Amino acid sequence: MTKRISAQEPELLRRLLRAKDRMDAASYEDWPVSRLAQISHVSAAHFARSFHEAFGVPPHRYLLTRRIERAKTLLRDTDLPITTIAFQTGWRSLGTFGRIFREITGDTPSAVRLREREAASGLGHVPLCILSAAHRPDLRIAVLEKRRRRTTDTKSAPT
DSSP states (O other), rough: OOOOTTTTTTHHHHHHHHHHHHHTTTSOOOOOOHHHHHHSSOOHHHHHHHHHHHSSOOOOHHHHHHHHHHHHHHHHOOOOOOHHHHHTTTTTTTTHHHHHHHHHSSSSSHHHHHHHHHHHHHHHTOHHHHHHTTTOOOSSSSSHHHHHHHHHHHHHHOO
């Protein structure tokens, strides 16, 4: 039986929000669970479990979401090279950035850059917060699960 964060535990929720805010402010930094747990003043296991219960995704997946959102914004709004964007958003490897970006968004960074710029030109009157929420990557399914499903679909597809 899992314990749900409820209105009786506002202090824990405040601590989790403090760690989440730190990730939001510096998503380009490394955020191991132990560091986040230290910010929240709880154990690493308790932090990971509580964060997932409170926000619906594990801390690492949340961080990936923030990094991809930031990368998409930079792709749309700047002419920075994709390599520079990858390193500015916290990725240590261009290959890892490209692979995870493609798995999450379904497209390459250069294709997303083109699509985002075209979409931005026609959506100037929509508030930025609404656009960000609409374009937020769906990370409720682990990347490895997506690969497994894709492999299963490919094998079962008629030839």
